[in-house]
Amino acid sequence: MALTDGTEQRRPRAPLAPWLKGSLLTLGSIAVTMLGLLFVTFIIGRVMPIDPVLAIVGERASQSTYDAVYEQLGLDKPLLVQFFYYLTDVMRGDFGMSLLNARPVSEDIARVFPATLELATMGVFMGIVLGVPLGVIAAVRRGSWIDQVARVVALVGYSMPIFWLGLMGLLIFYGILGWVGGPGRLDIFYEDIVPARTGMILVDSALAGDWSVFKNAFSHIILPASLLGYYSLAYISRMTRSFMLEQLSAEYVTTARVKGMSERAVIWRHAFKNIRVQLITVIALSYANLLEGSVLTEIIFSWPGIGSYITTALLSADMNAVLGGTVVVGLIFICLNIFSDLLYRVFDPRSK
Amino acid sequence: MNMLEVENLWVKFPTRQGIFDAVRGVSFTLGKERLGIVGESGSGKSMTGRAILQLIRPPGIVEADYIKLEGQNLLDFSEPQMREVRGQRISMVMQDPKFSLNPVMTVGEQIMEAYLLHNNTSKAQARAKSIAMLEAVSIRDPERVMRAYPHEVSGGMGQRIMIAMMLIPDPQILIADEPTSALDVSVQRQVLDIMDALVKERGMGLIFISHDLNLVSEFCDRVLIMYAGRVVEVCDADKLHEASHPYTRGLLNSLPRLDQPRKHLEVLQRDPKWSEAPSVGGHS
Numbered sequence: 131m132a133l134t135d136g137t138e139q140r141r142p143r144a145p146l147a148p149w150l151k152g153s154l155l156t157l158g159s160i161a162v163t164m165l166g167l168l169f170v171t172f173i174i175g176r177v178m179p180i181d182p183v184l185a186i187v188g189e190r191a192s193q194s195t196y197d198a199v200y201e202q203l204g205l206d207k208p209l210l211v212q213f214f215y216y217l218t219d220v221m222r223g224d225f226g227m228s229l230l231n232a233r234p235v236s237e238d239i240a241r242v243f244p245a246t247l248e249l250a251t252m253g254v255f256m257g258i259v260l261g262v263p264l265g266v267i268a269a270v271r272r273g274s275w276i277d278q279v280a281r282v283v284a285l286v287g288y289s290m291p292i293f294w295l296g297l298m299g300l301l302i303f304y305g306i307l308g309w310v311g312g313p314g315r316l317d318i319f320y321e322d323i324v325p326a327r328t329g330m331i332l333v334d335s336a337l338a339g340d341w342s343v344f345k346n347a348f349s350h351i352i353l354p355a356s357l358l359g360y361y362s363l364a365y366i367s368r369m370t371r372s373f374m375l376e377q378l379s380a381e382y383v384t385t386a387r388v389k390g391m392s393e394r395a396v397i398w399r400h401a402f403k404n405i406r407v408q409l410i411t412v413i414a415l416s417y418a419n420l421l422e423g424s425v426l427t428e429i430i431f432s433w434p435g436i437g438s439y440i441t442t443a444l445l446s447a448d449m450n451a452v453l454g455g456t457v458v459v460g461l462i463f464i465c466l467n468i469f470s471d472l473l474y475r476v477f478d479p480r481s482k
Numbered sequence: 483m484n485m486l487e488v489e490n491l492w493v494k495f496p497t498r499q500g501i502f503d504a505v506r507g508v509s510f511t512l513g514k515e516r517l518g519i520v521g522e523s524g525s526g527k528s529m530t531g532r533a534i535l536q537l538i539r540p541p542g543i544v545e546a547d548y549i550k551l552e553g554q555n556l557l558d559f560s561e562p563q564m565r566e567v568r569g570q571r572i573s574m575v576m577q578d579p580k581f582s583l584n585p586v587m588t589v590g591e592q593i594m595e596a597y598l599l600h601n602n603t604s605k606a607q608a609r610a611k612s613i614a615m616l617e618a619v620s621i622r623d624p625e626r627v628m629r630a631y632p633h634e635v636s637g638g639m640g641q642r643i644m645i646a647m648m649l650i651p652d653p654q655i656l657i658a659d660e661p662t663s664a665l666d667v668s669v670q671r672q673v674l675d676i677m678d679a680l681v682k683e684r685g686m687g688l689i690f691i692s693h694d695l696n697l698v699s700e701f702c703d704r705v706l707i708m709y710a711g712r713v714v715e716v717c718d719a720d721k722l723h724e725a726s727h728p729y730t731r732g733l734l735n736s737l738p739r740l741d742q743p744r745k746h747l748e749v750l751q752r753d754p755k756w757s758e759a760p761s762v763g764g765h766s
Contacts, residue, residue: 382585384576385582388573389568390651391595479586
């Protein structure tokens, strides 16, 4: 972020092309948002009633050791200077050491994040593939049995606690029926067979061409992913339905019918094109939610993702890990927002 | 020769308070002429137009003895058969181009689509035809307009685009549903003239739906006056001032006139008897 910021200021003052101006503005707003995010996490780190020095040296350390570490951490400097140090560290991808395992937090996050990414991507994919058509059909056949079914499905999705559904899923599909793999990402037998290139086991095993690992990983991911997929389906299908209802009553839909178009073309070529922008926002939000780490799901399924990582860190007062995780989650949120903003411009001619 | 014959048309909407009749027993015929349908909001004039094209969505119900297009009863047509009728044989221009054009498709895509739906030709030919059609509705830079999105054109231009789009498959009948009501007064006339010229040149029948009595009397050959879902009076447009029905008279008297300025304009007094009386036949 700092790099892009710097080049931005060094540009000559010649009139800029509109698209360039637009992207510079976007970059600028990203930089500001990031700065705000880092400031908030920094302040949280400072106001937490956890003494970072004590956490490192332990309670029985002498005063001189304590003071040395205090200085080493830069805590004797003014707050603004500390923030500056924090900022430069984070820019270099340095979130400090984890207190639990004395490894860099950034390494930990690089290890756990792909697990969450894999799970969330699969979940949101299922949510889109099933939720969007369900929402469209529910809107087109408003009041029919399929609309009622969609309503009930969504209602259950909204209101059922995820830990209960997760446990029931495990009990039925793993415990009783034995259709899927249990908790964890792989059976222990398959671990460490394929080289970790992306950290996403499905991708890694496919790249390595090892389909037995792929199959095992798939049997493990399918249940938690379906669970998350169900929640995003509930949200996506409801929103799709209401967006579609709004468009179907628009005059241009009548125009399309007057032209003699089939109902299917009217729905998908005309009405659906108009909800894409709104749908992108909903999907991005849903995806961001899953990427933040669905803590409960990850814990129930012993999924070593960022949600369970941050939770464990928080419970053991490992502030560096917590803050590092928070920054990463915030960054994801910002990136997804930018991405959906960019897609807006592609799909909505009015935004140009 | 009548192109369109409508006999005893009803449009009903079931509501919680019972069935609401939006159109009640309307009958008329249309030849190669300009037939005006005038009435206030809710008089059923738009519903009449949409019922002919079978565009009334459920739960709305359309009933009629027959709706004949060149002798064929449209009520017997299946939905795929109706799709052949829509656009290709009967077309409709709606009120506000801001809403009746799809905001996320270019003008070109939308016009070409209308042509390609009914003509099995190449895209290049559809494009050439669309450009010619845009020229026919007096659009100066058709190439540029083809690439434009609806929000980039003015209202008057939007309505001319709409007319081009609806006339490109060469329909026999055009239903114009308040085509100028959303436009600036300054371009209303221009749009009407273009539409009129095209309709005449192609020997089409035109159903012109409007609430504007003056406009209709100037522009049309024959006028149906609708009130509460019924046709209360039919007359030749140039004899509108001789109309006898109290509703028509009331409407005429409530209009200001340049040539006979008046201190007070009459307020229309509605008589509940009008809505109960049977429809007047609109046959020519």
